[in-house]
Amino acid sequence: MKAAYYGGSRQIHIRECVPVAPAAGQVRVRVSHCGICGTDLHVYLGDLDHRIRLPEVIGHEGSGTIAELGPGVEGFSVGDPVVVMPIISCGQCPACKAGNYHVCHQLKVIGIEAPGAMQSSWTVPANLLFPLPRTMDLQQAALIEPVAVACHDIRMGELQKGEYALVLGGGPIGALIAIVAKHKGARVLVTEINPFRIAMLRRLGLEVVDPRQPGPNGTTWVDRVMEETGGAGADVVFEVTGVAAGAEMMTKAAKVRGRIVIVGVFAKPAPVDIYKIFARELRLFGARVYQREDFAEAIEIVASGAIPGHELITNVMPLDQLRHGLDQMATGGDVMKILIDCQS
Ligand SMILES: [Zn+2]
Ligand SMILES: [Zn+2]
Incomplete structure (x- = not known):
């Protein structure tokens, strides 16, 4: 062997x-x-x-x-x-x-x-x-293992059908969070900067925005989230970048009492807008690996062909x-x- x-x-x-x-x-x-x-x-x-x-x-x-x-x-x-x-x-x-x-x-x-x-x-x-x-x-x-990570993150964020999820970072884990969230009936927007990944995620039918590129009439990715949620903001934000830019973005578009799930592995401390967490009564969750129920759910989801x-x-x-x-x-x-x- x-x-x-x-x-x-x-x-x-x-x-x-x-x-x-x-x-x-x-x-x-x-x-x-x-x-x-x-x-x-x-x-x-x-x-x-x-x-x-x-x-x-x-x-x-x-x-x-x-x-x-x-x-x-x-x-x-x-x-x-x-x-x-x-x-x-x-x-x-x-x-x-x-x-x-x-x-x-x-x-x-x-x-x-x-x-x-x-x-x-x-x-x-x-x-x-x-x-x-x-x-x-x-x-x-x-x-199945990375899908189990996505299932755990979604469970920790208490994402419900019909809610709006913002996924910061569209690498393998971010993509799977977006796919599983959509499969469960959530509305999903992914932010990603890598053109190869942006193109792939769009081929998969996901809504993707490059946060560095202004939208129509100079609108930002935050404007887009606000517009798509009637001015409320995202119900759940998944921070999957693990870098300072994501930590800065994660509080910007969450709704009042929205949930932020930290999935990315931060190798060093990053500045976070704590005031926003206070002012909007945001809730911050860490989500690490998975539990047995997440693995079982991941097997079902992969078996379903989703x-x-x-x-x-x-x-x-x-x-x-x-x-x-x-x-x-x-x-x-x-x-x-x-x-x-x-x-x-
Ligand atoms: Zn892994
Ligand atoms: Zn122990």
Whole structure:
């Protein structure tokens, strides 16, 4: 079998290795596909070196079939198609005890603090498996993890049918939030600056605005939100950029008592218009990864055909091209979701 190891800033090594036999309570998964995520890019660029023990197999958006069951694993059979919820919580800390295991004080993310999915054979705890419908395409199934992120963000923002959602940032996660929000009956406007992504999102039938470009008669993106909401503002704003420009924008077009959901990962503190939060009684939510119900919902949504994988998946590359894929993402190439074919 082959595995892709991260070996320090901008180093990926593809190595032949021996499959890890599943211990009690574990299964070995034959990985079909694994998506490259923004988190993988952060790992590749060395931003998460304080969390990762080198060398480590990266990747957490894997789909596959069960190849081997460890002792004591019930309810699954060899050959079952599955995805893995890639977070390991301690079960003992105050957050876990309160049911918030996805923000466990000792949270381990598989693909950072534990071996990830960028390998042809992946041994994982069986309690993280989710079975898939037999008919599901395993390329599409590699989108379930980021769709689960979108489901969690929408749930945290309490977005309702008929409400107006403003999504700041139309990369893979922003696009999925917009698609799922629209699927649930919300009205959606996405802001994005990358022309390749703008064109793709419009092809998918989404309303998109480049916040740097004035609209008709010099109107701004804020004017547009106000006009489309009868002067009220957006019910929910999703901040998915993780940069200062997004933090500045997020309070500008939210309605009175609107909700702002922080999805983007801010590497450093960014200025926020706190006065606006006071004056409009805005509510600010953080939303991190997902819980089991979000994963279950994501599987249903992908199975329903609501996620246009044929557009969103712009590249499928063999495992030994992983570094090339990461470089394309790092340089802002014309890509949306890149999948790695872990068997080729
Ligand atoms: Zn991810
Ligand atoms: Zn815990």
